[in-house]
Amino acid sequence: MQIKNSVGKKGINNREDVELVQITLNRAIQFPFRLLAVDKLVGKKTIGAIESFQKQVLKFSIPDGLIEVKGKTWQALSKYLVEPPKTKIATHSTFPEFVQIREDKTNQISESVFSVVPRQHQLKIAWGAKVSPAFKQKVILISKQLDISPDYLMACIAFETGETFSPSIKNAAGSGAVGLIQFMPETAKYLKTNTSALEKMSAVDQLDYVKKYFNTYRGKLHTLEDVYMAILLPTAIGKPVDHIFFRKGTKAYEQNIGLDKNKDGKIVLKEVAETVRKMFEKGIKPGYMG
Template structure:
């Protein structure tokens, strides 16, 4: 994850850059701190989070509240080392595509403490290829697989869906396989099909809502949290009535993805982040 312009106090603050920084800052929120809303808006809470990170993780006596492309604050955020304030020179990748990101074997990600090292390394690799945060991908898979990350986990409602992102039979067929073959793969091997699925998405997936919508309802990717997915009187609404949190007869993207966002928050906590 990289940015093209400075983010923070009195900075350019391009929406896509701010979103990337908000995602990275959320890795360092304490147990009692709510996650920053990943909305692409650099408000007081985001600036404050940058200042706190610079002061506590980098040891800056005079934090400026700005994240510069290629600067020390961005490198530290990218390292994923929650308790290591300054990434060591030899722990930094020199990849042209993703400069200054720590090697996959050392980098910490959401839910990384709950999966084997080869699985985590592959998630980091394919996330870079997809230009997606591994935290978001891991959290979506945690939700879809009931936190098991098992390739053979089946949909409890009997839809026929299986695996890390609950591949439907029709989806599996479109990817050149079937659910039986997917269920017999290792979780690490099944990630190839997770990557293949997301490669078919035409829009960049910048938020946890985008990633989940790419799985649940691709047409809603990039529409925002308030976009209405289903309305009362429609079959889709009746089938997903439990998603309408405020029972106003409308199910929004934010409501549908609320449980997945909770998985993101959980995955960044001690015992899960690793």
């Protein structure tokens, strides 16, 4: 649960290290629609997020956009892997001890600030405190196999199940969908099972079918929106935030009417993303992250 090499501007940027940094930075970012794509690639947005964290949270006078294995930036960021952030500033979720940091021209921070950062702890994920250890570990495993953020997957499952994580929960609108990602009857058939069998499974066993379903889109699910679109409407993966999914007067609109936040008769990606984003934010709060 540690990076092995430097990440960021002029860093070595091994893909696994970059992925861990992107997942961690997303737990700190406050602004809606600025969550990073967890794509294992260092681009302008990832470097910008590193610099913003250094400047806004750690008060670096001159952010360098680089995370060193034993540097102050990673010492601070690694705390987000094992603890939920407990306070907020304008731009980031953070920790009380970080708020006390004062700007220093040398970009050096007292070691005492990090004395409470655990070094050997099991990775915590969004909503991990609300599921069994076996479920959590399987989500971490399949997320790695699918190249997606476990936080994003858990946020989507939390939304789809009304925060119950029940493998037998049914769609309230009567679509026939069931389970962790609301498998539709035709989807279940494609996966060589059926909704009756799915709802009788344990949550841990049903994750095998979650993996099987998402495997079709492996390599395309980098953002929170991408992961949720794979469930809701796969043809919308990678679409802009103003993309219209459903219009009033269609069956699909009625089945998802709760997503029409401004009641304008249209459901757009921004509205869908807002709802799932709130699930992500809730999932990394104390009492939920685990």
